[in-house]
Amino acid sequence: xxxxxxxxxxxxxxxxxxxxxxxxxxxxxxxxxxxxxxxxxxxxxxxxxxxxxxxxxxxxxxxxxxxxxxxxxxxxxxxxxxxxxxxxxxxxxxxxxxxxxxxxxxxxxxxxxxxxxxxxxxxxxxxxxxxxxxxxxxxxxxxxxxxxxxxxxxxxxxxxxxxxxxxxxxxxxxxxxxxxxxxxxxxxxxxxxxxxxxxxxxxxxxxxxxxxxxxxxxxxxxxxxxxxxxxxxxxxxxxxxxxxxxxxxxxxxxxxxxxxxxxxxxxxxxxxxxxxxxxxxxxxxxxxxxxxxxxxxxxxxxxxxxxxxxxxxxxx
Amino acid sequence: xxxxxxxxxxxxxxxxxxxxxxxxxxxxxxxxxxxxxxxxxxxxxxxxxxxxxxxxxxxxxxxxxxxxxxxxxxxxxxxxxxxxxxxxxxxxxxxxxxxxxxxxxxxxxxxxxxxxxxxxxxxxxxxxxxxxxxxxxxxxxxxxxxxxxxxxxxxxxxxxxxxxxxxxxxxxxxxxxxxxxxxxxxxxxxxxxxxxxxxxxxxxxxxxxxxxxxxxxxxxxxxxxxxxxxxxxxxxxxxxxxxxxxxxxxxxxxxxxxxxxxxxxxxxxxxxxxxxxxxxxxxxxxxxxxxxxxxxxxxxxxxxxxxxxxxxxxxxxxxxxxxxxxxxxxxxxxxxxxxxxxxxxxxxxxxxxxxxxxxxxxxxxxxxxxxxxxxxxxxxxxxxxxxxxxxxxxxxxxxxx
Numbered sequence: 001x002x003x004x005x006x007x008x009x010x011x012x013x014x015x016x017x018x019x020x021x022x023x024x025x026x027x028x029x030x031x032x033x034x035x036x037x038x039x040x041x042x043x044x045x046x047x048x049x050x051x052x053x054x055x056x057x058x059x060x061x062x063x064x065x066x067x068x069x070x071x072x073x074x075x076x077x078x079x080x081x082x083x084x085x086x087x088x089x090x091x092x093x094x095x096x097x098x099x100x101x102x103x104x105x106x107x108x109x110x111x112x113x114x115x116x117x118x119x120x121x122x123x124x125x126x127x128x129x130x131x132x133x134x135x136x137x138x139x140x141x142x143x144x145x146x147x148x149x150x151x152x153x154x155x156x157x158x159x160x161x162x163x164x165x166x167x168x169x170x171x172x173x174x175x176x177x178x179x180x181x182x183x184x185x186x187x188x189x190x191x192x193x194x195x196x197x198x199x200x201x202x203x204x205x206x207x208x209x210x211x212x213x214x215x216x217x218x219x220x221x222x223x224x225x226x227x228x229x230x231x232x233x234x235x236x237x238x239x240x241x242x243x244x245x246x247x248x249x250x251x252x253x254x255x256x257x258x259x260x261x262x263x264x265x266x267x268x269x270x271x272x273x274x275x276x277x278x279x280x281x282x283x284x285x286x287x288x289x290x291x292x293x294x295x296x297x298x299x300x301x302x303x304x305x306x307x308x309x310x311x312x313x314x315x316x
Numbered sequence: 317x318x319x320x321x322x323x324x325x326x327x328x329x330x331x332x333x334x335x336x337x338x339x340x341x342x343x344x345x346x347x348x349x350x351x352x353x354x355x356x357x358x359x360x361x362x363x364x365x366x367x368x369x370x371x372x373x374x375x376x377x378x379x380x381x382x383x384x385x386x387x388x389x390x391x392x393x394x395x396x397x398x399x400x401x402x403x404x405x406x407x408x409x410x411x412x413x414x415x416x417x418x419x420x421x422x423x424x425x426x427x428x429x430x431x432x433x434x435x436x437x438x439x440x441x442x443x444x445x446x447x448x449x450x451x452x453x454x455x456x457x458x459x460x461x462x463x464x465x466x467x468x469x470x471x472x473x474x475x476x477x478x479x480x481x482x483x484x485x486x487x488x489x490x491x492x493x494x495x496x497x498x499x500x501x502x503x504x505x506x507x508x509x510x511x512x513x514x515x516x517x518x519x520x521x522x523x524x525x526x527x528x529x530x531x532x533x534x535x536x537x538x539x540x541x542x543x544x545x546x547x548x549x550x551x552x553x554x555x556x557x558x559x560x561x562x563x564x565x566x567x568x569x570x571x572x573x574x575x576x577x578x579x580x581x582x583x584x585x586x587x588x589x590x591x592x593x594x595x596x597x598x599x600x601x602x603x604x605x606x607x608x609x610x611x612x613x614x615x616x617x618x619x620x621x622x623x624x625x626x627x628x629x630x631x632x633x634x635x636x637x638x639x640x641x642x643x644x645x646x647x648x649x650x651x652x653x654x655x656x657x658x659x660x661x662x663x664x665x666x667x668x669x670x671x672x673x674x675x676x677x678x679x680x681x682x683x684x685x686x687x688x689x690x691x692x693x694x695x696x697x698x699x700x701x702x703x704x705x706x707x708x709x710x711x712x713x714x715x716x717x
Contacts, residue, residue, distance in 0.1 A: 050624055075626030085621030089639055098625050148625070158624075 001026050002047065002156065002188065007056035009042050016042045018212040019056065024205075026155075029182055029189045031203035033196055033235075039212040040192045044158050047190065048077045060156060075099055078149035078157035078187070082164040084141045086133040092118070092144050093129035099152040110151075117147040120184065121177065139170040143177070150185065159191040163198065175201055196236060200244060208232050221248050225315035242313040247277035254312055255293040255302025269294050272301065280309045342458055343398035346451045353447030354391060360425045360445065363438040366494070366683050372442060378425040390417040391448070398455055408459035414452045418445065419484070426492035440494040440685055467707035474703045478696075494685040495692065498674075505673075510693065512588075512669035517656040517697075520592045524599030524652060529645070531600070532607025533633070542608065549601035557594065557659055561666045564590040591668030595659055599652040606648025610641025643713035650705035657698040661690065 002024040009017040017039040024030045034040040045051040047058055049070040058065045065073055086095050096114040105113075115125035121143040133141055142162065149157055162178075163171045175198065182189055193199055199206045200220045207217040215235075216228040224241045227233035237244065252272030268291040270279050279291055283306055293302040360378060361370025376384045390413060397410035426439040460473065490496045499506055535542045555563070569585025571578045583589040614637050622632040638645075664672025674690030677683075 048624065050620070071623075071626045071628045073626075074624060079621070079624035081617055081620055081624065083615075083617045085615070085617035085619075085624075087618060087622070087636060088615075089636075098627075102626055102631075145621075 001061060002190070003059040003062075004043075004047070005057050005059070007043065007046055007058065008054050009039070009046060009051060010054045015212050017046065017053075020209075020212075020214045021056075022207060022214060022217050024188065024190060026188050027182075027186045028204040029179075029191060029202050030205050030207065031199040032190065032192045032207045032209060033199040034194065034209035035235075036194060037211075038209040040194075040209045041160055043209070044160055044190060044192045047156075048074045048079060048158055050074070050079075075102055075152065076154055076156075078152075078154040080145050080149045080157070080159040080162045082161035084133075084145035084165075086141055086144055086148070088133055091130050091132055092123070092136070093125075095133065095144055096147045096151050098148055103152055105152075113151055114147070117150055118144075120181070121147050123147070138166055139174065142166060142170075142174060146178070146181065150181070150187070153185075155188060157187045157189045159189065161193055162191065164193075171198075178202065200236075200248065208235055210235070221245060224248070243277055245315075246280060246309065246313050247275045249276045249312055250274065251276065251279050251291075251293045251304060252301070254308065255304060256308055258292075258300055258303055267291060269300075270304070271296070276304075276309050276312055279304055280306065283309075339399050340402070343395075343400075343455075346398055346455050347395040350391060350395065350448050350451040353444040353451065354388065357444035357447060358442035360422065360429070360442045361440045362429055363440060363494070365436050366438050366498075366685060367681060370440060370442070373425070373429070374444075375421060375425070378428055379421065380428075383421070383424060387417050387421045390414065394452070394455075404459050404462035408456065408463065411452050411455035411459055415449070415456065418448050418452065419490075422493060423489045426490070426494075430492045435497070438494040438497060438685060439492060467710045470703055471707045474700060478700065495688045498683070498685045498689045506689070509669060509671050509673050509690075513657070513660050513671050513694070513697065516588065516591055516595065516660045516663060516668060516670055517653065520595030520599055520656055521649065521653055523592070523596045524603055525649065527596075528600045528603035529607055532604040532645075533611065535604065535608050536611040546601070546605060546608075549604060552597045553601045557598070557662045558665065560594045560597065561590050561663065564593050565666065568593065586667040588663075588668050590666055591660065591663035595656050595663070598659065599656065602648040602651040602655070603645070606644050606651075607641065610644030610648075611637055613644060614640045643709050646705060646709045646712065650702060650709065653701045653705060654698045657694060657701060661694055 004020060004022045004024070006019040006021050007017060008015065008019050020039075020043055032040045032043060042051055046053045047065070049065060052070075060077075087098070090098075093111065093114045096117060097110040100110045100113060114129065118125045118128060123140060123143055128136070128140070128144075133144065136144065142165070146162070149159075163174050166174055178189070179202065181187070191202060203220055205218060206220050206223055208215045208223065210231060216223060216232045223232065223236050224244050227236060227238070233241075250272060251270050251274045254276055255272070267288045268279075268282055268286060270282070270291050270293055272293055272295060283289070283291055289306050291304045292300050293304060295301050354375070358370075358372030359375045360373050362373050363370045375387060378384075379387070394410045394414035394417075397407055401407055401410075422441055422445055429439045430437055460470070465473065484490065485496070491500070531545065535545050552560075565585040568583055568590050572584045572589075573579075618636060618640070619632060622636045623629075627635070660668065660670045661672035661675055664670055664676050671690040671694045674686050676690075678686030678688075678690065
């Protein structure tokens with residue numbers, strides 16, 4: 001658990017971050033979203049003290065982060081930035097082993113850990129370990145950046161616009177991979193982005209910032225249904241709020257009991273993980289009224305009608 | 317074939333133009349240069365003693381007929397290869413054979429013209445010899461460039477060249493050539509000058525690295541200082557070397573006169589001290605500027621990541637920033653070293669020693685051979701330093717731009 005207590009950063013007369021307080025739950029993804037200059041990156045970089053706060057404090061697992069030297073703190077916290085920042089003069093394996101080497105792990109353990117992480121990020125260690133960063137594609141470089149950040153098994157992972165340099169298709173894949181990684185390693189992730197869609201897609205909780213202040217910090221569906229201010233409503237895109245709400249609910253969650261007559265059997269089959277937005281779009285395209293929700297093994301578990309989906313697009 | 321076909325295809329290439337096109341342009345130019353050297357200019361100058369003006373002699377006048385023809389035939393073959401062959405190793409082999417033939421002809425000419433035990437007569441390389449050597453040297457360089465050797469191979473080639481030259485000199489092949497005559501007059505002075513020359517160049521470089529590297533790092537960290545520091549160093553660079561030596565004589569002389577310790581460690585108004593100080597000052601700008609440029613080349617994201625991973629400021633500087641900047645910094649050091657090897661020659665004017673002693677001595681005595689005894693090793697030294705450091709830079713610079 002990360003507790004941020006009235007954290008403030010001032011540069012001369014300008015206040016970059018203004019008394020932000022928030023609690024970040026363990027094993028969750030928290031996304032800080034805001035326009036450029038909103039102070040979101042400064043807030044993130046005060047968590048690992050790359051920027052020292054003017055006032056306020058940060059507690060990680062009840063321990064004040066100011067109680068140890070900054071570089072030692074940072075070795076326990078993963079850090080991923082836009083454009084990956086890989087060391088161009090070091091191989092992929094050496095890049096991934098950076099923090100374990102700083103921590104004095106023995107070579108065998110460093111190699112094993114690097115191979116494990118590269119495998120988890122779908123980079124065959126035998127093929128990629130000895131390559132240099134410039135020999136990789138943008139998406140591969142980004143994954144090595146994530147592997148490097150996770151190498152020393154940090155409990156907390158900070159990510160500053162990690163997917164900003166990727167093209168849209170690779171970005172979506174990278175976002176899915178991040179969700180898998182989070183589930184697999186149980187890492188607490190704090191991610192900064194200016195992309196509201198990314199925030200809604202990844203965040204268990206989303207913090208909206210503007211001009212250094214935290215405007216609202218809540219679950220995504222609450223941001224859509226009950227924005228704290230008109231500004232939050234505008235930033236989360238009130239014109240699309242119904243569709244956003246639908247995109248936050250899965251077919252499995254919204255499924256109705258199967259009708260006895262098996263309506264829609266001949267029609268659309270959707271997996272439980274599909275979002276209502278995707279199901280509605282597909283139904284509109286086909287001009288049908290009803291879809292069948294199927295489990296991973298293909299057995300029907302429920303059904304969805306256009307009317308039922310539309311009902312979910314309104315605040316409860 | 318219809319008329320329109322002809323129009324579309326254009327006129328057929330004229331016969332013979334393809335053969336003309338196959339002639340190597342550089343080869344043609346170098347052949348012309350070499351031919352001028354061989355036929356229009358004297359190969360050696362025969363002098364009754366070291367300061368009398370030379371009496372020009374051609375190859376054919378000096379050597380036995382078979383030797384002169386052999387040398388000319390070899391050069392003709394080299395010219396044929398230079399004109400027609402595209403194969404780089406073949407061109408290199410031919411050019412080297414040419415160099416050996418010309419060098420052997422010089423040695424033979426000197427031996428033929430010098431009566432036994434006569435140490436007064438001088439046989440100096442003539443304008444024709446130098447022109448031939450220049451043309452062949454360019455042919456060698458061009459062939460090596462076409463072969464694109466790696467850094468290791470280039471260093472090996474240099475070592476080979478130096479070893480063969482040293483062997484020939486040690487064997488006494490050129491003992492009757494005027495420059496070696498000057499060497500023989502006082503071999504120990506040459507050894508001393510060589511040692512001084514190398515010490516002055518490397519010593520001032522080392523001192524400059526110790527100061528300029530931290531200064532460059534400092535300028536990188538505090539951008540406000542950068543323009544001031546760089547323009548101050550730039551102004552030093554614009555002072556002519558002789559003027560700077562002169563300017564330094566007064567304060568260093570005063571220092572030696574008033575601080576016994578300074579005098580005790582050898583600081584004086586003339587000699588090595590002002591030379592080292594001047595060379596040190598000239599060395600600062602290239603190293604500081606290249607350190608700043610090299611550090612600037614390191615992506616801010618890389619530095620941010622290094623700090624974010626938990627490296628200390630010092631670890632980030634040493635294991636990320638400086639390593640990535642090293643090829644650019646070394647390029648600065650290469651500039652300084654080659655520049656210093658040249659400038660040390662001027663330091664002889666204020667008693668700094670080095671090969672310049674021979675150059676200025678030779679100018680004073682109107683003895684060209686003595687000037688060459690100072691100039692040739694200086695050029696070889698600077699050339700070797702450039703090849704070595706270039707190879708090192710290339711070896712280290714595997715980071716794509």
